[in-house]
Amino acid sequence: MWLYIIVFILTFFIMEFMAWFTHKYVMHGFLWSLHADHHKKDHDSWFERNDTFFIFYAVISIGFFLLWQYKILEIGLAIGLGIFAYGLTYFLVHDIFIHQRFKLFRNANNKYARALRRAHKMHHKHLGKDKGECFGMLLFPYKHYKNA
Template structure:
């Protein structure tokens, strides 16, 4: 997203955007890839490895949607009052990732695997 496909992801790092972003096209792209793997894999070999790749892509897309779009960015106001040190660390790491608005200076945060330094900050802020 911060390399070859920055042109789709860039508006996600700008605060002035509508509800829909060009970044949302990643859902469509990966959904089509997952559907293609499933259909081709099911046609060629029955329930084979291509279907499992499709399931993996789909599960990652669901995790991205729930964790990144719903929880972190609050595109749907569902989890506003979470008080868990892991979830606070996750939000802090993503906030640091968005601190810079260009593609080269953003810090990698890991979508589910948060760097240890953010856990330490989350524990400090809890006490």
Template sequence: MELAIWFLIFIATFCIMEFMAWFTHKYIMHGFLWVLHKDHHKKDHDSWFERNDAFFLYYAAVSMAFIIIASNTWFWYGYPIGFGIMAYGASYFLVHDIFIHQRFKMFRKANNWYARGVRRAHKIHHKNIHKEGGECFGMLFVPFKYFKKS
């Protein structure tokens, strides 16, 4: 029973993180912390790293905090929450940084309907290089209109 609850908390956390990524992207990255995110919308970078990578560090710290607290207290459900955040971070890194932005030259030939839709949505998002007026702030779950054949 406890393993089933652990797994449900893990899956719920992973799914909630998609909402958190959307919310953070739309209202924080394109809001008061645009100063950290704007270099991500530039085509030319001075470095392989971006100021935008600071958001990864924040969520990594939150994930580690849940795991550390769970290992030192009765708060056992901190494990599935922490690992759910970590799993979402790994997914985000694979899809966003590797697959879409090609920070590592991998998954270049992926061309199924999901890959095309996610790429299309992200491309539309990056068409706008400004703080305001953007669209499609999600990462794994994007609107169905981006999956339609064009």
């Protein structure tokens, strides 16, 4: 039982690195065409091309669920749930809390919340794919926390 809990938690934290890596080298790299509308809205739709990255990680999570279901990878459930939990957290923090795609969590004003918003604002000040900063979601440079 403890192994599954540890794998779940470890997967969740590894996903922060994966989000940072994917954001910096894939979204701001060769798949900028899908991410660009997140920095500079060039359409009238509520949906963004950037939302397709959600599908990528959802498929990976489902893949681990299937590996567990078909008894190919015993810890597949823990990994799949860790990826899912991070994706849900990403949606709640990034899309709802920061970008207010749904009008919830508007009054959160603790030091971490202010620092998180500030770091994300520093990321979005760059409209192009180059010269970006703060590519993670939950972790960011300490200077933003210190100045919050």
